[in-house]
Amino acid sequence: MTAVETGRHHTSYRSELRLWHTRPQIIRMAVLAVIVLTLPLVLDNYWLSLANTAMIAAIGAIGLNILVGYTGQISLGQGGFLAVGAFTSAILTDRLGMPAPLSIIGAVVLTAAVGVIVGLPALRLKGLYLAIATLASQMVILFIVRRWGFLTEGQGFLDVARLEVFGFRLDRANFEQQWYMILLVLTVLAALTATNLFRTGMGRSFMAVRDQDIAASAMGVNLTRAKLTAFAVSNGYVGLAGALLAHYTEILSWEKFTIDVSILYLAMIIVGGLGSVAGAVYGAVFMTVLPVVVRSIADVLGGAVPIIKNQLPAVEHGVFGLTIIIFLIFEPRGLNRIWQRLKDWFGFWPFRY
């Protein structure tokens, strides 16, 4: 019973449609479920808040991965789309009095629409040109967020009221724990729908566009529809992440949506592994925990090398860049591939391959 299958032999349609096929896979998922469900009982509030931030980032990363990893369209506009989702949801909830779930859905829809608008130039552009066009969208959206007084009622930032779902208000004492549960459900749903998306025809057409778009269109894939749908779906996820960000952090200001955020998300999916949903989640968790690790190491080394402690933000920034470079040079397929190799090693042992 190894971690490596010798081929999947299905005898019914039902078994082919299953997400997890082998016993070890199911056991691993069960173990993961147990760990994940017991975490809120075990971690203190600070670590729970990190977990929550990581989960929101995971949803956003899954979205970005759909666009970049599966459809091959480079996007530097993540920060801007997060902003669209966040402000939409916040304004719908607080100013129009819509119930939170509805305003979150509204945010998802609006961000998807904005994504389609930004994606329109994508139909004609490739590679660097597309990347720069999305960079332009990021800059323009950020500018609007900074200057459009309507968004923040002139204050420069937006307060969001505590989340209230069908009369059930989140309370202060268990804030992190309650959010953990909500986010856990949403992240699992996001991951499942994304995985399933790529078992459908639409999802496969995205991958065809990534691999050889001209050949795909010769085969009958409607390029316009595929690309625009990819932009819409991907930004829907990002809009969800943005809306959750608004309700979770309860405070919105333009600093949360700068180009550095876009780069952070790109780093998440690169480090995690392009083109895999699990990779996006790994990358999100890794990048969220990285600054904390750097800080702990700095605390330890601080005595010997004082410059690290004095310039901690610069060091965090540098480590971030270094991580990207090291992953790209040594393991371009990211954490996902490292995990697979680990499983394979256990599986093949004592053989090499």
Place this chain on the structure above:
Amino acid sequence: MKHSRHLSAAALTAVAALTLAACGGGGATSADSDEPIPIGVIADLSGATGDVGTPYNEGMLAYVEHINADGGIEGREIDAISNDYAYEVPQAEELYRRYVNDEVVAIQGWGTGDTEALRTRVANDELPFMSGSFSEDLTDPEESPYNFLVAATYSDQIRAALNWIAEQSDGEEVGVAALHHDSPFGTSPVGDGEEWVEEQGLAIDYSSHAMPSGTTNFAGLLSQVDDAEYIIIQNVASPAAQLARDLAAQGGDQTIVCLNWCGNELFVTAAGDAAEGHVMVQPIAPVSTERPGHEELLAYLEEQGTDPADVTVSYVQGWYAMHVMAEGIRHTLAAGEDLTGAAIRESLETMGPIDTGGVIGDGTVEFSADSHRGSTTSGLYEVKDGQLVVLEEAVNP
């Protein structure tokens, strides 16, 4: 093979379920404990406002060291947990969460953006929050019940500046351009300045522009304001100094009126000759004015071997900001209360005037249940020969 795999899976689960040690802090809140008093400090050392943020933080930590050397507050030392957030609001939020986790009793914050961003959290968590931000929005106890400002708000400062300008022009209409940092910190006094001009019927033609933050090219901005006689700058020292230099290079003759974050020695040093003749609104008295409150600070510096000439007004500000908070804590402990955030807030609101030896505003800082604005007084200074010379001692809007 099968069994060992199942066993190892079970073992893995067990290991994974082990608790991460979460140390609780506890104990510091009790009235008669001896534990150090934890105070969280959010500082900008390497970010956009780091040029003034660094001396502010240094002054604050110096005060803590000084107090601890003298036995602390009612025998308890202050444990100042200070971290750099580089003027990034998300980082400030993270630090805040950490401090709450570390069970601090009060927080010394910094920037307008993050202070305003955290104020509802701070109110929910009942933590008194003093900041380097003097934004008027933070003084209303209804909206920001736990925020305290030790000195005159930016809006008060701009009002004082506008009054002075109106005086100088003797009733004739002058053009005033308010140039500000492109952030809540910058826009804070701008609207209030415009309202003041209308309310008071001042003969001022008021306009305002944001100074773009990613650039040092202010030529375009300056050409937009060359019909104004006075330029009020709400920004930190470095961009303001750059603007002053560009102004001098373009041969402009406007007078710059700096509000407190650029009205300091850093502006003078960075702008060099271009700083001459400009006016500063500064609620904190610089060391050159030799107020009684400066003596303790200078004595401490001498012990440390630092040259008092290197001390900027931001350092003094940091020192006294921590002093006001320490006095509030002292009042709480002296009254035998438990050291909680709510109790400290109560003390600050009811203890009456806190003496700062003539350094902040008109010398005393006083809070009340209706107003968390400690003082409304500022001093006006002019830059002469590279020094800050007093123009008017104490102005109130």
Place this chain on the structure above:
Amino acid sequence: MSTFVTLLIIGLSEGAILALAALGFVLIYKATGVINFAQGEFLLIGAYSFYTAFVVMQLPIIVALLVGVLVAVIVGVVVERFILRPMVGQSHISIIMVTIGLASVLSAIVQMFFGTNPRSMPAILPRGSVSILGGTVPVNRLWAIVLCAVVLILLTWFFQKSRHGVAMRAVADDQQAAMTVGISVRRVFALSWALAAVSALIAGVTLADVTTVEMNIVNFGLLVFPVVIMGGLDSVPGTIVGGLTIGLVSQFVSGYMDPGLAEIVPYIVLVLVLLVRPYGVFGEKRIERV
């Protein structure tokens, strides 16, 4: 009228510096096909290394410049050898991300050693101002235009006439063919990165001189993209035109409309250009084979 002249000259000087910085980017792209997101950081390193040599170590200006050039060349060659060489053949997005990572590392290093406080540098270009057609124009801006123009002309001549320049163009055209005639592609790669770093050095030092030595110099790096897109990634004259245009447009918007808007106007112009000409104003249409 006077504002117009001032804005014109300042806009031209910003544009010239931008064109020089963008030229480095185009150099790298033409020769190696790599999109260098770290161009702004090269400017930064150039400015700060010159600052260290000139102000901190108090070396005479020529020596300081040589030190700056040396540092730039070393950085360029090291980056090419150790970071870009292992990435040969990887996808577009990987290469872009590697240069983004590099940008973070470089700016973090500068920030660690120099902090974010702006540093002042004694003037290299003559200060003072001169009156032209009624407008007051800072003299150092005029000098900046002249200096950048000279460097740009030198570089253009280098590409057209000198052996190494021609070799670089050969490699940019067709790597395999260039190797066949005996051109060392590796050396050309290293040379192009080194030259890009040196042009970034000159641009960075000039920028630092007309403004100040601080971290904001990095933002010029992002502005390079609208410039090269406008000019077309392959074309040197296109880059120069693109740089001057963007510099002038930004400056005029800043002077006559909203200075904040001036920051994003290059991007708006960029999108408009791309909608009409997806390969840039001067670029050539890429033919894809399936």
